[in-house]
Amino acid sequence: MNWLSGLKKNANFRFDHGDFTVLDCETTGFDFKKDRILSIGLVKMRGGHIQLKSSIEIFIKQENGLQESAFIHGITREQLASGLQEKEALEYYLNFIGNDILVAHYSLFDRNMLEEALRRQGMEKPANSWLDTMDLEVANYPDHEGNAAKLKLDALLEKKNISAIRRHTALGDAYSTALLLQKQLKECAENGMFESNQLHGRRNTLL
Numbered sequence: 001m002n003w004l005s006g007l008k009k010n011a012n013f014r015f016d017h018g019d020f021t022v023l024d025c026e027t028t029g030f031d032f033k034k035d036r037i038l039s040i041g042l043v044k045m046r047g048g049h050i051q052l053k054s055s056i057e058i059f060i061k062q063e064n065g066l067q068e069s070a071f072i073h074g075i076t077r078e079q080l081a082s083g084l085q086e087k088e089a090l091e092y093y094l095n096f097i098g099n100d101i102l103v104a105h106y107s108l109f110d111r112n113m114l115e116e117a118l119r120r121q122g123m124e125k126p127a128n129s130w131l132d133t134m135d136l137e138v139a140n141y142p143d144h145e146g147n148a149a150k151l152k153l154d155a156l157l158e159k160k161n162i163s164a165i166r167r168h169t170a171l172g173d174a175y176s177t178a179l180l181l182q183k184q185l186k187e188c189a190e191n192g193m194f195e196s197n198q199l200h201g202r203r204n205t206l207l
Contacts, residue, residue: 011129012197013101015185020045020131021100022181024173025110026075028062032112036062038075040089040114041170042096043178045103048185050178057171058092059083075169087121090114094126105153105177107132131196133177136184139199140191156180 022043029035037060044054059079084092093114104110107130115125134151137144144150150159153176157164162179166172188194 012195013129014195015188016048016194019098019100020103020178020181021097022103022174022178023097023110024104024170024177025113026168026170026173027113030109032109032116035113036060037086037089037113037117038062038080039083039170040093041172041174042093043171043174044100045178045181048182050175050182052175055171055175056096057169058089060086060089086117087123090118090121090123094123097126097128099128101129101131103131103133103177103181105133105156105173105180107134129196131181133180133184135199136181136188139193140184140187153177153180 022045024041025037026039026041027035027037039060040058042056042058044051059075059082061083062080083089102111111130118125133156137151137156141150149155153173154164154167156162157176157180160180160183162176162183164172164176167176193199
């Protein structure tokens with residue numbers, strides 16, 4: 001399957017000059033039409049350096065109460081109760097990301113969840129470029145394409161000796177992905193890849 005199928009092509013950008021926001025969404029499930037975002041973790045990266053002081057985790061109130069999946073993510077009723085309404089959370093998200101390149105591990109899922117939430121609230125989706133750490137891994141290790149076990153976040157963190165902190169929380173996973181991105185971009189430079197248009201394309205399926 002063509003990775004570019006059904007997706008607008010990213011504007012080309014350089015890896016070493018990019019301003020990145022690395023993100024992760026924890027959700028009530030995997031159906032972007034029916035499920036909802038519980039929390040969004042956002043980590044800034046500037047000049048290859050993670051900006052921890054600029055990192056945030058946004059919790060979103062749930063109209064139908066706490067879903068069972070929230071226990072998996074370690075999210076409490078109190079955190080959701082003190083969170084933002086969905087529209088307010090999305091406004092905060094848009095203000096935070098600005099014109100940054102958005103990065104996630106298997107970014108299509110997070111992108112679908114965020115864009116469906118924006119559509120639901122009558123808000124326009126931003127024109128930011130996206131970068132998927134799974135695509136970076138395949139670019140550096142072409143034999144990993146199609147190998148789900150090798151492309152899972154946990155597998156890549158272990159492979160690159162990255163200690164996961166608060167795994168399966170939005171901010172914890174965003175931070176782990178930012179650490180992964182740092183190492184992947186170094187590998188890209190070693191392999192002569194400095195721009196996004198040197199990648200094969202953007203992923204539209206898990207494999």
